[in-house]
Amino acid sequence: MSDAVSPLAIPFPTMPAIDGVVPRVARAGYKDWGRCDLTYVELAEGTTVAGVFTRNVCCSSEVELGRLNVAQGQARALVVNAGNSNAFTGYRGREAVEQIMDQVAGHLGCLREQVFVCSTGVIGVPLPKDKAREGVANALGAPECDWEEAARTISTTDTFAKGATATAMVGGTKVTISAIIKGSGMIAPDMATMLGYLFTDAAVAPAFLQQCLSAANTRTFSCITVDSDTSTSDTVLAFATGKAGNAPLTSFDDPGADAFAAAIHEVCRQLAHLVVRDGEGASKFIAVTVTGAVSDESAHRVGMAIANSPLVKTAIAGEDANWGRVVMAVGKAGEPADRDRLSIGFGGTWAARDGLPLADYDEAPVAAHLKGQEITIEVDLGLGSGRAQVWTCDLTHGYISINADYRS
């Protein structure tokens, strides 16, 4: 955790404990810092799991093994290492992950495939096995902690702890989701860079849990970007203990399935926004809405081109209604667009319509909007009914300061 808190930070919410989920933290000492850096979450027998992972082809062993483990659908524990991503460390990195899986599985008397390991931090340094072994041993005997402490312990360059919660009625039973996430840089489309964990007491079949998580991912985590860079370790896992006692959800035909999926979506949306709000150096939260595209997918790509444009992001940092840079970003997206049908607005005020600056354009309300922390950019392509919304932050001196000397 960094000292200077993001100006866009949101206080950690009051988050209920989840029956069947026990988080604990310990100090493994992966870096020379005076804080806990290993999070261990024990999950009740019968817990199901789903996951989405980075598409970076140079992914870590944690991601490779996590993908395999999700396939069998059951989970008993989660271990998160902070300070060392263990990515690009070859067979030695993989051995460290397998050691943790074996150690926890031996303790719980479960299959090692039911132990999920994630690591975040610097790339290229094998996770030290001795520190991992001692850290895990400490964590197994540590007292239960609260969500905020767990959220703080999985963090690296984050400036505030991030959590979200929601409930849903499933066939007369109230089920609860509590979730934590870390991430503030190396954030990009196709699974934003981060580690996120959703825990619910609902009873959910693994395949349906995966269906809900994947659908939510498409419209939340895959719609945020801080710097267009995609981590080698990004992972979001959802765990369902079944302790709420509802009839297990297996498809959208089951009572309450829609409500549960909506709650998963809502939690993912909140988590995704929190990551953007902690974007490295961020001073403004930017929502980009694209309408009138030839398809939703096309709208998404146009939105991401805008959200990833350094020139758009620096203009917002400078509180400059430079819609010309938005036009540029639309044009470079490689998607169908017609300069003479394009409309651009900020904060609900059109600056240009149908390819021309508005004759009576009053920049005053736009200038006032851009002085705020919550910015909206509206783009209408005027071609079809495709639409999408994506979220990003501005690009400031803070981003440069954080990233020009992160490793040293």
Added chain:
Amino acid sequence: MSDAVSPLAIPFPTMPAIDGVVPRVARAGYKDWGRCDLTYVELAEGTTVAGVFTRNVCCSSEVELGRLNVAQGQARALVVNAGNSNAFTGYRGREAVEQIMDQVAGHLGCLREQVFVCSTGVIGVPLPKDKAREGVANALGAPECDWEEAARTISTTDTFAKGATATAMVGGTKVTISAIIKGSGMIAPDMATMLGYLFTDAAVAPAFLQQCLSAANTRTFSCITVDSDTSTSDTVLAFATGKAGNAPLTSFDDPGADAFAAAIHEVCRQLAHLVVRDGEGASKFIAVTVTGAVSDESAHRVGMAIANSPLVKTAIAGEDANWGRVVMAVGKAGEPADRDRLSIGFGGTWAARDGLPLADYDEAPVAAHLKGQEITIEVDLGLGSGRAQVWTCDLTHGYISINADYRS
């Protein structure tokens, strides 16, 4: 032209005049600045032309008309407006361009399709016709200027004037190329963002001139990036007056065609490097070499993913040999790569080979290399024989300062 000169600047070279080419500059007053901002280059009768243009679909009228004009292959004049890009200005912007074409064509007694107009500067403000008319009139009567003055007059946020020259022997006749370029931001693949002009006294058929220019563009301008943003106005034009008296070049079967193509390529490479050297906020020039890819195209895309990564560029700014960020950028390129065959080096020293940090990696020579201004990053994918080289600059506080308040 900006006050603070890039630390990577190169002095303007001694550039020979080209027979049949007369540059002149004048003040149109597109902005409230005390400098010339309109460049007019008169070309001898019989001059042939070729061009490459931005792929941004929201391109300016200048680009649309330039594409059409190139198709007929003949040129008599070039007009470059600085301070207003005239992009996204609808029919009014187009009328301003057509007015300039007509005014010059009337003066020279040529077809208006033989008058090439380019504009660079802020987007969304129609080029004022009255200022354009008066500026052109002034330029038509202005004295001939030298290349450096022309290079300075086409500039906007550039911090130094940029030119390059080369010669070639074509069938016993020496031909000369002199070229100028502007550009320092909104620079990205598929025609980097800039305006560039090559002038030669060689006699060259338009189709062959286009063939040479397009080939050079693929390996030079399309291999540079400053900020991944693609301008709506990028244009490179090549003009050949034929005054050298060589037998006209029509294909690679003609004597001297290879030498001429090589000279065009060399001038384009120099111009492209100059643009990177004036990258907004740049403090280091970075050459990224990718080998071992499955194809040259794949190597190019991997190289551009590295060159466009904010995390790689800030690491270089911080003189940090953070090869993990290079791994990340390779992995996000979406191209074939195998983590366990990947090798990464800086300044000719491998930091990681075959997916593992080198056991005996000595960071001292790498650290010394990174303190310099000319940085190389070597990536070997270990898969095939595809290779590419691309060029970029680091990402610094200077970029943010320049772009957070450009328009105001």
